[in-house]
Amino acid sequence: MDISLRPLRREDAHAIVAAEDDATVRFLSGGRSTVQGTEEYVDRLHREASEGRSKRAFGIWADGTCVGTVDYDPQVTDGLEPGDVNIAYGVAPWIRGRGVAVRAVELVCGIIAERGVGRRVAIRASAENPASRRVAEKAGFVFSHEMRSATDVDETGQPEMFRVFVLRL
Template sequence: MQISIEPLRLEDARAVVDAEDEQTVRWLSEEKSTIEGTTEFIAQLSRDAELGKPKRVFGIWLDGHCVGTVDFDPDVTDGLEPGDVNIAYGVAPWVRGRDIAARAVELICATIRDRAVGTRAVIRCDARNAASSRVAEKASFEHLREVQIDTEALDDGSPVVMHVYDRNLL
């Protein structure tokens, strides 16, 4: 089983959309993606990179097939500290439970370290998302704390509680 990460390309849009399911929408994207919207998102990421914005999104590749995404964003600050780099990930339902997301997180941590983007990788996951917590733990992150974040709310208006996991990169 060969797992790698590569910067997203326009031609990866269909695979990214195909890898989505209701869990991806619930925990990551908040709405079902379209090929057109995903293509525009990838193009916007390229434009943002040219402007010096630091967020980067990579496709997760398993044996030559794109099966999800992993990204890093040092501009996410809600619940984080200076030098922290937020990581988010999602993989297709047909590859879950095979440690692919954990391996992608390890690879993105190496990228963050090699590019000197920050000093600590952080995964924030909704406290109700046990699968994401398992990925963080499998990728050798430690549970740091729980925080109520200001940028998201539950349907009843109460704040979302996030588990915050960290891994030093130095």
């Protein structure tokens, strides 16, 4: 399977919304997405990039089909050390378990290293999301610590408990 990343575009909105399920909402987006809302999100990312903000998002493409997203954000500091770059990702349920998320994480790590964005990459995996922890481990990340978030909440409104995995660039 050919896996690649492309900077997120408005045209990807339909595929991104179609790839969303309850797990995506719970662990990534925090709410049901709409095509219009996703297009507005892409526009905001492009606007913020032109203003010098550093978050970047990519569509994950498997054999020519957009099957999810991956982003990096060095401005996320909750539970991370200075110089860490947070990575977040989500793939469509019909393609999970086939190495797509692992390969997307590897590819985005290469982009981060090439651009000199940080010294380490970090994945903050919910303690309730063993699949995300497996992706981190398969991509070569090592467990760093567990932390209660100061910014993210779970579905009950309580601070999210994260297991943080890191990879030195």
